[in-house]
Amino acid sequence: MLPKAFGSMETYRSAEKAGYRLLPLRFTRLDDVRYVVSNIVGEFHVLDRATLEALINHHLESGSPIYDDLKATHFIYDDDTKVAHRLLGLKYRTKRARLPHFTALHMFVVTLRCDYTCKYCQVSRQTEDKGAFDMTAEAAERAVELVFQSPSPAIKIEFQGGEPLLNFERIKQVVTLALEKNKLAKRSLEFVIATNLSMLSDEVIEFCDANKIYLSTSLDGPADLHNANRPRPGKNGYQLTVDGITRARAQLGVDSVSALMTTTERSLSRVKEIIDEYVRLRFSSIFLRPLSPYGFAVKTGQAALYDSTRWLEFYKEGLRYILDLNKNGYPIEESYSAIVLRKLLTPQAPGYVDLQSPAGIGISAVVYNYDGAVYASDEGRMLAEMGSERFKLGNVLTDTYEEIFASEQLLSALEESFAESSPLCSECAFVDYCGSDPVYHFATQGHVNGNKANSGFCTKNMGVFRHLITLLEDSPEDREILLGWAWRR
């Protein structure tokens, strides 16, 4: 015992005896016996039902470890301390620090033409020779002006298509113009070309090198799967992609090119082979992406060939395989999990467009289409190709920045789809890790909010959250790897 001059621990706990109050929290079933309880800044605990009931009914015992845990992580507070509110406020502001920055990602659809004929194309590409689907110099110039009206200190310009390299002249114009403007604007400016790499000429490589432009490509897995998913006259899409990756790395640096995969029905049984393909090519991450219900993917019926539940099986099998690869000495992360883990385990909030509330449309990203039309997201313009202009915000040739970004089209979609006030979402323990996707729900259910009970978006994400939290809770070995992904700098 400490000498009498010192007060006992009980003395300093006396203020706890008057009882505790709850801070804002939500709970959702994790599995048959456990619940996830989260607070408004994304901290969470997994509790059994008895402990959850004790928490809610104010029966937790002062001095017990769970009392201390819940108090220190700001689920409850008592007369002993008043600082919880200030810390919660600080954490809440940190999680939403991106909002005032507004649009960071600006996508330029420089052409709709493409040399591929992918059935799952979400964009509705046009055949190569139709010049009518190229962005004009005037539209490009006007779009660059809008880009620099965004208050965001970091600006990323991404060239999309079609195959954007089919209109390389426009890319050169935009890059040159943006760099010129940035001499005064002084933003952190980045360029990415989303390309299938089949037209990666020396001129393109040199231009990318001179202007520090990154490349983002599509790689769906082994040759037969890739070529089946992504047909190209000559049937050599896989080889062209792999050659392009090799060349880009050799001449622009190992981090200059990243790859994305899309899951088709054909992919479902082959997740390990797909991942092995990424490991063989020494990628340090892979993004297991489901098909989006837009464009040709809908027209050709591709999107209807599997549902979110089937995709979740694919994802879980893939994630298990990836975690084992890590244990066996090859560090590779699954990008979607990493985004969710960052939300679960760190004070930061990643800027991933589909998991934002208010929604990321317009706020996180915006699309300038080949014809000058401005869309709130990539999916928004895909929807337009299918006949709905719900997410068309204006046109660079006729509208001002204010008319576009304060348009009723955008503001109403944002307001109506706020996750924290959407039915079912508002009481979901995962809401802070999730987001609202008004374009998806409008496309699938005809309303920006949608009924989450019938939402593939909800099924997919709830499945991912539950799976990741279960791994974190039940497997210390996996937890260590997942923590590394969450905090990766």
Next chain:
Amino acid sequence: MLQLSSRKNTPLTHQTFDGIRILRVTTNPNYPLALRDDSCLLLPMITQEIPVGFGAYLVTSADHGRPSDSYENCFTLDPALVYLTDGDVIRISNSGAIHVVYRRNANANSLLVTERCNSFCVMCSQPPRDINDDYLIDEYLAALPLIDRGTSEIGITGGEPTLLGDRFLELVVAIKAHLPDTALHILTNGRNFKNPALASRLAEIAHPDLMLGIPLYSDVPSIHDFVVQADGAFDETIEGILNLKQRRVRVEIRVVIHRHTYERLPKLAHFIARNLQFVDHVALMGLEAMGFGRTNYQYLFVDPMDYQRELLEATLILDQAAIRTSIYNHQLCVVPTIVRRFATQSISDWKREYIASCADCDVRGNCGGFFSSVVGKQSRGIKPIRADFSVT
């Protein structure tokens, strides 16, 4: 342990000053005349030809001989203080009491500005005394111009320095003025910075290289309050840290590991990563057996071998969150191998020791050693480490 003060310095002549003098030590009898007034000459023995004009004379040899009548302010020097050398700064009273204010060759120099404190930590190495020691700050203000400009770092400690209010800020201003190239490290419990005005005034001084070391012992308010024996201290310290960081004053969090803090160490690390990720440094510190740390040692000490998992986990959580982290006051042989690279030589040279078995250790040169105060009470895990980095 190096002795920093002594009264065993006998006056050999009459004194021409009352109270105390702050003087810079020199061994050079030809020191420029114009500088001698605030210098003190260290002499091996009394010489016939007197170098005139020094503020005081200290004679190191035992058979010093009798000084002539022309000597004044001459004292013998306690053998415990013979390490004094050029550039050191001392406070000397006219009765011969010497306190070493600054040692030019030390790895750390700290100015203890008050013994008063508003906390009463169970392991305090410098137990608070409620006395009027306002004179201390005047002495430091006088000492500052004598301190070598090349000094890399200087500390302010207590007690609780902010209890001095305006005078504390005055000292920071003076340190910035006299030692513009010296890093300043202030040990404070941070509680008074709950007042945003104080945080603002400190920030406005705009010291170019300032760090405040602030203790946080638990993620649970009542446990922290118990450790510092002050109700409400947790809230005040957190408010203080937030107020300081909001004003871009750098903050280091210091955690002393003992009976009441080791179990929740990973949870505290998690709390810091989640709530205070913006702090500039976290130091996880071993217990020093001084002051209350000595009287309560039996009760507080936990062998580092019994908190290996907690230390490892906490360090990795902080490092993962990109927070600069150090392990202080631990011998390398009791730090888990994976986090050994976080262990630093944190113990001030004047109270640092190595023990007999360290002679066989190949990494002794990188090891912080022991507090003199814990020698004999050290961990059961102390063992020499061989060059292949295995523990024998």
